[in-house]
Amino acid sequence: MKQKNVIFLTQAAMIAALYVVLTLVFAPFSFQEIQVRLAEALTILPAFTPAAIPGLFVGCLIGNILGGAALPDILFGSLATLAAAFLTYVLRNRSPFLAPAPPVLVNALVVPFILRFGYGILLPIPLMMLTVGIGELISCGILGMALYFVLHRHRSTIFGDLAC
Template sequence: MKNKGTLFLVQAAAIAAVYVVLTTVFAAFSFGEVQVRISEALTILPVFTPAAIPGLFVGCIISNFLGGAILMDVIFGSIATLIGAVFTYKLRNSSKWLAPVPPIVANALIVPFTLYYGYGVNLPIPFMMLTVGIGEVISCGVLGMILYGALSKYRHTIFGATTAVEK
């Protein structure tokens, strides 16, 4: 593709859109102190394209806003996803098994504080770190790695010649 900027923008927009759709369709268990946000499986995508970083961030902002989240959650929940995406991208040349670790850790550390201070969930923060972390392990660690396996064969076709994996 001649215009790499256009490819980047289209990939980021598509990732944001898919994130929003998955979060909305599975809204029943995408929010709360015990959550398995299926859309978080997409946090594996920065391994394939840097466009996933803004795509995931914008998708999370829109999803949280549409899901009725408070401003604190829109901001800090989305920042947790952004941090996870950035560090997944930084680990793209490491073992594939490290790729889901940053979003798991970022969300497990940040989201419980939002739940406690923003929503007034009266559970111990370490307990919510565990419950949010377990949900992230399911979303990022299990579903994300399944997605990774499915996309690995087709990375050149799907993500074009400018993917992070190719360098």
Template sequence: MKEFKENKVLFMAQAAMIAAIYVVLTVLFAPISFGEVQVRFAEALTILPFFTPAAIPGLFIGCLFGNIYGGAILPDIIFGSLATLVGALITYMLRNRNKFLAPVGPIAANTIVVPLVLRYAYGITLPLWMMCLSVGIGEVLSCGVLGMILLFALAKYKNVIFKKAAV
């Protein structure tokens, strides 16, 4: 029983730390974290479900609060955060496959959802394909490039940093 409680505390601590880092990165880099051309550095953290399931709620909550503190409107807060949640779930589901698949879920989810939010919530009238392209490029930079750099850096220390946390 004691081990379960320790794992539960570890899970919550990991989730809270990931959420806090996501919020700080989103707000710190707010000028490039929002809009039709964006590179959200915090999205590099979406590879963390590769290491721990605690990253899933951490990323969702971090994105939710990052969007709130960043000044996003309600549909963006809801659907943008859900896109990050879906991306994190896909990363977690693909964790036992090739590590190069880790950023695919977040890239796909945000490339599809964010342009729709930009169009229907913010009224941006650029062609949808153009917003998909610009958001997709930003996601490839943040998740695919920065996220994979983070994945390889953390992989060396995964047993130290990411102890098994109970779901």
């Protein structure tokens, strides 16, 4: 049982670290009303391991803090990632094409309000839902699904006993 806990914590920490690095390295594309946060491709990982749920949450939280995000973004953006990760985990036994749906939908609904109230961006909320949704489709729907199919081939090697 101890070994599973160590593996779980190690996977969560690695996912968090990857999320932070991808967010910061690609910071010019990771924030504002038109964004393609490449780290969001990792949001398909709860389909493989439950360790991705806290890993993505902590990674988003740290990435937002280090990226200089506004407090509403740090709090509500990270909580949106947590909710999306949990929903992806819940859908893990369904079609793999559903894996990117929770992060795309949750972020398209939540992030525009963060942009409005956290950053004072006055574009219409529906327009920001569209731009954030398109960015999420690119990150999660295209890059995330490419990652999904690569990882699916090697799931037991990469995720070991914690693979869903």
